[in-house]
Amino acid sequence: MTETIDTTAPSTLPFVTYVLAAGVFLMGTTEFIVAGILPEIARDISVSVADAGLLITVFAIGMIIGTPVMAISTLKMQRRLTLTCSLLVFAVGHVVVAVTDDFAVMLGARFLTALATGAFWAVAAVVAAKAVGPALSSRALGIVLGGGMLANVVGVPLGAFAGQSIGWRGPFWALTALAALGAIVIFRQVPADPPAGPMPSVRAELRSLLSVRVWLVLAGCAIVCGSSLAAYSFISPLLTENTGLSAAAVPLVLVVYGIGALLGSNLGGRLGARAPYAVLFTSAGMTLLVLVGLALFSHSPAVTVILVGLLGLFGMSTNPILIGKAVTYADEAPTLASAMSTSAFNVGTAAGSWIAGVALESALGASGPVIAGAVIASLYFVPLCLLLRRDRRYPRVAVDV
Numbered sequence: 001m002t003e004t005i006d007t008t009a010p011s012t013l014p015f016v017t018y019v020l021a022a023g024v025f026l027m028g029t030t031e032f033i034v035a036g037i038l039p040e041i042a043r044d045i046s047v048s049v050a051d052a053g054l055l056i057t058v059f060a061i062g063m064i065i066g067t068p069v070m071a072i073s074t075l076k077m078q079r080r081l082t083l084t085c086s087l088l089v090f091a092v093g094h095v096v097v098a099v100t101d102d103f104a105v106m107l108g109a110r111f112l113t114a115l116a117t118g119a120f121w122a123v124a125a126v127v128a129a130k131a132v133g134p135a136l137s138s139r140a141l142g143i144v145l146g147g148g149m150l151a152n153v154v155g156v157p158l159g160a161f162a163g164q165s166i167g168w169r170g171p172f173w174a175l176t177a178l179a180a181l182g183a184i185v186i187f188r189q190v191p192a193d194p195p196a197g198p199m200p201s202v203r204a205e206l207r208s209l210l211s212v213r214v215w216l217v218l219a220g221c222a223i224v225c226g227s228s229l230a231a232y233s234f235i236s237p238l239l240t241e242n243t244g245l246s247a248a249a250v251p252l253v254l255v256v257y258g259i260g261a262l263l264g265s266n267l268g269g270r271l272g273a274r275a276p277y278a279v280l281f282t283s284a285g286m287t288l289l290v291l292v293g294l295a296l297f298s299h300s301p302a303v304t305v306i307l308v309g310l311l312g313l314f315g316m317s318t319n320p321i322l323i324g325k326a327v328t329y330a331d332e333a334p335t336l337a338s339a340m341s342t343s344a345f346n347v348g349t350a351a352g353s354w355i356a357g358v359a360l361e362s363a364l365g366a367s368g369p370v371i372a373g374a375v376i377a378s379l380y381f382v383p384l385c386l387l388l389r390r391d392r393r394y395p396r397v398a399v400d401v
Helices: 015-036 038-045 054-073 079-099 103-132 134-166 169-189 202-210 212-233 235-242 247-272 276-297 301-316 319-329 334-361 365-378 381-393
Strands: none
Touching: 015 038, 015 054, 015 079, 015 103, 015 134, 015 169, 015 212, 015 235, 015 247, 038 235, 054 103, 054 334, 079 103, 079 169, 103 134, 103 334, 134 169, 134 247, 202 334, 212 235, 212 276, 212 301, 212 319, 212 334, 212 365, 212 381, 235 247, 235 301, 235 365, 247 276, 247 301, 247 319, 276 301, 276 319, 276 365, 276 381, 319 334, 334 365
């Protein structure tokens, strides 16, 4: 069957690509902004720092449930409507967090916000790819998904700085306003779905999950994210208690992590296209070594800052490769596999942050989360080796067993 080339496809990226990237930026910011202001939240609502960390955990759980569920439930909905409603629900969730002192209500609002985030993530990539056609889809997706990495460089540190300066509720109000504005722009800029064409198949999407290799990739997603996020979720107490930095310096260190994550994501995707397993194994080994180094040398400010940057670099470099593999292995229906990858990353975030919170409350103290992260990182080689072995034994993706 001959593939035709759409000569009407745009040669430059449309404005909607950057609008979607801005939405992903908001989503990435809200997921981890809590990490930089945990002590302030805990003090204000009279809970322990470890308990306040549940605001990260419950968000991750909401993403775990929300992303695949929304990927399926919105298959036959107008994507413009899904994206707009997601941002409006996102805004409502932030209003609730900003006005309440009830920790249980906060957890519920974070869960609701995560469901909206999952819906947005499940649709934004599809809209970005369809807006430009096959020739520019990779570039468009790089811009859209790069919004999440940019959140670690700009959004999270800026939110942490604002939270320390004007109160931790301030960033939540700012995200509310930006999400409401984004909903208006999204509704105006995203075109309505064309009426023609075959309807998406839920059965085909579910059938894609029968691939053993997809599940090995999902296990890798969960482990790699759990290891780095175990440390990142409680980086603030590590920096203030072990390293001796002031709370005002925490946002600057988060910038270092974000720059490393942004570089790691870009380099991982670029180098992984030529030698995916070389990048995967190198990044896995280096992530483990960096976490061990943080456990051993966190009393040295200079070494700690460097290691935090390297944690972002190596911890995030595998993400584009793993997502790409999941989509490739589920070639008949990649939407759910892509959504499940995001879900698996958040399984790791939820498990890693919860285990790290327990470790923080143990005799290990502020070093507990990075030690927990190192233990989780050592497990990454199990699915990675099984995946490599399976790819060598069954090199044709179509004949997956």
